[in-house]
Amino acid sequence: MRRALLIFFACGILTSTSRQSASRQAPSPQAVPGQLQVGILVIEGVYNTELTAPMDMFHHTIFHTDPGMRVFLVSESEQPVTSFEGLRILPDYSFANCPDIDVLVVPSAEHNLDTDLENERLIEFVRDRGEKAQWIMSLCDGAFVLAQAGLLDGKAATTFPSDIPAFAEKFGERVNVRSDVSFVHDGKAITSVGGAPSFEAALYLCEVLYGAKAARGIAGGLVIDWDLETVSHEKHE
């Protein structure tokens, strides 16, 4: 075990590709035909890493496939959202003017286990956009929001490790609650434990959509040595 991380990062460094050299290309500001629209939900108290890890992986697709994804942030209003860690973020769209979403991403936020679940406008937006989306993804406690919207009914899913008991208590009759894996894929839903492994769930979807070479290139830009076979995950049919 002690050697494992050393090897991991040594390999990561040695195999990493350049994000910087690619960065001189300007990201496309508008959707182009065939481009998947990734809408990331930012709720007050959103956790930084669960927001930025998938945002980075999906944004960086533009350097590894054509067209890459278009990523934007949507919130209840267009007012600034303050993350749990104090990052003040300007959303790109509100619920009222949000464009179509092909991939709905729900990062965890501070009140995902309580008041967010009682926010009918929030849950209705997630239900509506989640039903229409090709893919839905939660990181960490974002799974509670997806489940409350009914989007995980009959599916296998996971969440932040120490919140597994609460998740099972609340949604266990409708959701096949899984633990001890980085992420779970069932149908169009991908649910991640969150934290640093959030990169993995996003890289997995990149690999499904754009192939292993693209996923490996995207990972390399963040000094991650990506090999899906080494990542603990479950795929349910």
Next chain:
Amino acid sequence: MRRALLIFFACGILTSTSRQSASRQAPSPQAVPGQLQVGILVIEGVYNTELTAPMDMFHHTIFHTDPGMRVFLVSESEQPVTSFEGLRILPDYSFANCPDIDVLVVPSAEHNLDTDLENERLIEFVRDRGEKAQWIMSLCDGAFVLAQAGLLDGKAATTFPSDIPAFAEKFGERVNVRSDVSFVHDGKAITSVGGAPSFEAALYLCEVLYGAKAARGIAGGLVIDWDLETVSHEKHE
């Protein structure tokens, strides 16, 4: 190698501690005596992960030591900054009104290899605050900014893997350029390869300042199984 990541994440999940249960505590909005002030520099085109990984680790100290750190973002002006990936961020302070900084953090940004180095106001701010700080940290190409300010003169340092040749060409006479490690610690400077390993450089400083138990707790909140002995790094005296 293939088993390595599986073990890593399985262990990470099994040993993770609850960030959520701690999250009900409100972060302190103002400095308290003995609290280290972490100033994170946000330059236009800042990379998300190199900003949020250290921000998260340092912010989450509040749940594992007392007093934890106070973390804020400083930019040239108080105007919104757009990250490389399109995240629109409101800085907390400008260069003009920034409070004292104990730990200066320089995440990479899109133009760290070119126009940022010619921005005299930026480099002068980094030089001034870096000289006064107890610690300076760069993630990825932020090392170019620290080096341009003279803060790495005579020190060992590293940067993003594919930018090592450019770093050595530009600063090799003044800086002992290191590669194939996650991060390098020399004196008060910690320089990281950036990307996902950015968590490690920040966790290392948490361990130095607050001990291994605190660092392990902070890591667990992001489902990282932290053990410094497993992480490739160099310490120079």
